[in-house]
Amino acid sequence: MQTDVLMELKEVTAGYPGHVALKDISFRVKKKEAIAVVGPNGGGKSTLLKVIMGLIEPQRGEVLILGEKPYKNHHLKSKIAYLPQQSTINPHFPALIEDIVQLGLFSELGLLKRPTKAHKERVIASLEKVDLQDMLGEPYEHLSGGQKQRVLIARAIVSKPEIILLDEPTTGLDVFSQESILKVVRELTEEEHLTVIAVTHDQVFLRRWAERVIQIQQQLTFDGLASKFFQRGEE
Ligand SMILES: Nc1ncnc2c1ncn2[C@@H]1O[C@H](COP(=O)(O)OP(=O)(O)OP(=O)(O)O)[C@@H](O)[C@H]1O
Numbered sequence: 008m009q010t011d012v013l014m015e016l017k018e019v020t021a022g023y024p025g026h027v028a029l030k031d032i033s034f035r036v037k038k039k040e041a042i043a044v045v046g047p048n049g050g051g052k053s054t055l056l057k058v059i060m061g062l063i064e065p066q067r068g069e070v071l072i073l074g075e076k077p078y079k080n081h082h083l084k085s086k087i088a089y090l091p092q093q094s095t096i097n098p099h100f101p102a103l104i105e106d107i108v109q110l111g112l113f114s115e116l117g118l119l120k121r122p123t124k125a126h127k128e129r130v131i132a133s134l135e136k137v138d139l140q141d142m143l144g145e146p147y148e149h150l151s152g153g154q155k156q157r158v159l160i161a162r163a164i165v166s167k168p169e170i171i172l173l174d175e176p177t178t179g180l181d182v183f184s185q186e187s188i189l190k191v192v193r194e195l196t197e198e199e200h201l202t203v204i205a206v207t208h209d210q211v212f213l214r215r216w217a218e219r220v221i222q223i224q225q226q227l228t229f230d231g232l233a234s235k236f237f238q239r240g241e242e
């Protein structure tokens with residue numbers, strides 16, 4: 008495998024009991040790519056991210072991340088961060104924003120270890136990256152939908168992953184919040200040089216951020232440069 012290949016899917020077929028959601032999907036991801044995953048509702052986009060995360064094991068084929076299978080290697084977990092489609096955090100969760108971000112350090116801290124000063128500094132640095140440093144000490148439930156989404160991105164990046172998977176990060180947000188998420192995700196790819204794979208239906212996000220587009224409708228129906236994808240004039 009070439010050294011700049013971070014991830015490879017080889018003829019992956021996956022799904023749920025009695026339902027094939029993904030069929031024969033193959034592609035490679037290099038370091039620092041900005042990839043948008045598009046396709047119709049029910050096309051298998053969220054399933055694709057779950058397969059990459061190792062939450063669903065392929066029925067056929069394999070996923071390799073840095074040459075290893077995600078569902079067999081727990082240490083890979085710190086290299087990939089995942090923001091699910093619907094936030095798994097109760098919007099009224101009684102915690103401060105820094106406590107939520109600290110949850111992203113769980114694989115390092117476990118249940119018992121107390122965070123060190125260095126851990127706390129990383130939490131603050133993550134909140135700075137999503138431009139929420141002024142909100143330190145605020146209860147999570149006081150934030151707007153867009154600010155909550157930025158806290159969850161901060162939680163995802165605090166473990167210093169190499170790959171970040173975002174499932175519809177701007178869906179349901181107002182235009183202002185969509186714009187701020189776009190800015191944050193752009194910085195992750197352009198300044199932090201992270202590999203970002205984002206499922207999106209958001210045309211603005213797609214056109215202004217994605218370099219490469221992968222279209223999934225159970226099978227891979229497009230994989231190429233975003234500019235080529237737009238030339239085809241379809242989503
Ligand atoms: N937990 C599950 N159990 C059974 N079937 C599921 C489950 N989750 C998803 N599916 C089915 O798998 C297919 C792909 O679902 P998936 O959530 O990956 O689609 P999607 O492209 O993310 O759609 P959307 O754009 O609506 O988020 C759909 O037909 C869906 O009904």
Ligand SMILES: [Mg+2]
Pocket residue numbers: 052053054092174
């Ligand atoms: Mg989905």
